[in-house]
Amino acid sequence: DVQKVLREDLDISEISYKTWLSSLVVADILEDTIVLETDDEISKGYIERKYSKPIQIALKEVTGKLFNLKFILPNEKLPSDGTSNANHNKKNDTNDRNSILNNLNSRYTFNTFVVGNNNKLAHAAALAVAESPAEAYNPLFIYGGVGLGKTHLMHSIAHFILEENNISKVLYVSSEKFTNELINSIRDDKNEEFRRKYRSIDVLLVDDIQFIAGKERTQEEFFHTFNTLYEAKKQIIISSDRPPKDIETLEERLRSRFEWGLTADIQAPDYETRMAILTKKAEIENLNIPNDVVQYVASNIKSNIRELEGAMNKILAFSTLVHREITKELAEDALKDLITPNETKEITIDFITEVVAQHYGLNADDILSKKRTREIAYPRQIVMYLSRKLTDISLQNIGKTLGNRDHTTIMHGSDKISSELKEDAGLKNSIEILTKKITGK
Numbered sequence: 001d002v003q004k005v006l007r008e009d010l011d012i013s014e015i016s017y018k019t020w021l022s023s024l025v026v027a028d029i030l031e032d033t034i035v036l037e038t039d040d041e042i043s044k045g046y047i048e049r050k051y052s053k054p055i056q057i058a059l060k061e062v063t064g065k066l067f068n069l070k071f072i073l074p075n076e077k078l079p080s081d082g083t084s085n086a087n088h089n090k091k092n093d094t095n096d097r098n099s100i101l102n103n104l105n106s107r108y109t110f111n112t113f114v115v116g117n118n119n120k121l122a123h124a125a126a127l128a129v130a131e132s133p134a135e136a137y138n139p140l141f142i143y144g145g146v147g148l149g150k151t152h153l154m155h156s157i158a159h160f161i162l163e164e165n166n167i168s169k170v171l172y173v174s175s176e177k178f179t180n181e182l183i184n185s186i187r188d189d190k191n192e193e194f195r196r197k198y199r200s201i202d203v204l205l206v207d208d209i210q211f212i213a214g215k216e217r218t219q220e221e222f223f224h225t226f227n228t229l230y231e232a233k234k235q236i237i238i239s240s241d242r243p244p245k246d247i248e249t250l251e252e253r254l255r256s257r258f259e260w261g262l263t264a265d266i267q268a269p270d271y272e273t274r275m276a277i278l279t280k281k282a283e284i285e286n287l288n289i290p291n292d293v294v295q296y297v298a299s300n301i302k303s304n305i306r307e308l309e310g311a312m313n314k315i316l317a318f319s320t321l322v323h324r325e326i327t328k329e330l331a332e333d334a335l336k337d338l339i340t341p342n343e344t345k346e347i348t349i350d351f352i353t354e355v356v357a358q359h360y361g362l363n364a365d366d367i368l369s370k371k372r373t374r375e376i377a378y379p380r381q382i383v384m385y386l387s388r389k390l391t392d393i394s395l396q397n398i399g400k401t402l403g404n405r406d407h408t409t410i411m412h413g414s415d416k417i418s419s420e421l422k423e424d425a426g427l428k429n430s431i432e433i434l435t436k437k438i439t440g441k
């Protein structure tokens with residue numbers, strides 16, 4: 001993952017990467033220093049001068065921690081405890097080492113996870129599994145939309161088990177990584193090795209499993225991995241952006257296995273939880289942020305927690321950049337691209353009706369009328385669907401505004417679109433376009 005950040009986020013060209021960075025070997029991980037072994041004297045000097053910063057940034061991105069770097073030659077001795085850190089702490093070392101070996105972000109722990117109504121069940125299930133691997137729920141399947149904390153929870157489980165249990169074979173992978181490793185193992189004729197690796201661990205966490213849908217060979221391999229681990233009473237934890245039943249082109253035998261244990265969902269956070277998350281973040285990072293700024297962010301950024309944090313970071317960066325104190329005015333300035341007037345403006349049923357009618361070449365009056373031809377009834381149902389999805393307005397009131405219809409009619413119309421969406425890519429596309437037009441995002 002560090003390599004990925006270096007290449008993709010920091011934009012280091014492939015040739016530079018190949019020449020200088022790909023052969024670096026992590027020789028040791030100390031509490032706050034990472035020792036990297038280089039090929040020879042020349043590259044050592046050059047890499048140290050030119051690439052120390054990018055490597056540090058990439059490491060920080062992945063582990064959440066700022067490490068010092070030490071470059072050594074293949075035959076050089078590792079620095080002794082004394083030189084690296086006077087208060088050298090053995091246990092921390094082991095944890096850091098484990099975290100990096102296991103692809104874990106050290107910021108993602110139960111301690112930093114805020115529990116709210118939206119994630120209570122998933123959090124409780126995760127903690128139970130962490131405390132009693134393979135005994136509480138197996139597999140544990142966590143699902144929810146982007147940026148709602150699935151990865152954070154999975155890392156929390158892994159950290160907890162690594163720290164509290166004597167189980168060291170904890171492996172966290174994204175399903176993409178699983179797939180890539182499988183492909184490489186097939187290419188390099190190392191399938192046995194791949195199998196040994198995945199079938200000999202105590203706790204396997206696979207993130208974003210939806211990506212293996214449709215990939216037959218990967219599903220096949222994962223199926224066998226799953227069975228082997230499950231039969232050996234090893235814990236399996238899976239995440240996805242949707243429940244097993246909604247992952248199209250997922251093999252039935254996998255789907256049913258995913259439902260063997262416990263399925264827990266994470267919903268979008270409510271206002272109180274958003275406030276709590278921002279407050280916690282400020283506390284962890286030792287920031288002093290006025291309450292009205294926290295409120296402003298929490299009431300305007302609703303869709304996901306990654307964006308919520310991003311907004312806060314933007315305010316911080318902006319404040320540093322222009323040397324201004326953090327106030328609500330500064331926050332408004334910093335976030336003016338993120339919080340569009342459209343978003344702060346309330347979305348009304350009339351507005352949705354207007355946008356949908358225009359999209360289908362109709363008048364708003366047609367939508368409100370009693371006409372039942374498909375050309376009108378269908379857009380009308382889309383209005384019902386979008387009104388439910390994009391506003392908090394009750395079914396009764398949506399019905400009233402939409403030509404005095406009964407709330408059951410609204411529910412029926414909206415559900416119909418919901419279910420058609422699953423099969424109809426064209427409809428899905430239209431809904432996306434309409435949503436953008438309505439929300440301005």
Ligand code: ADP
Pocket residue numbers: 108112113114115116119144145146147148149150151152153277305306309
């Ligand atoms: P997902 O994997 O569901 O897309 P992540 O786990 O990557 O989401 O979460 C996105 C960001 O939001 C991360 O920085 C994470 O730490 C933070 N986050 C999510 N849920 C919570 C929570 N309940 N408490 C604190 N931070 C959270």
Ligand code: MG
Pocket residue numbers: 150151152207208
């Ligand atoms: Mg994730």
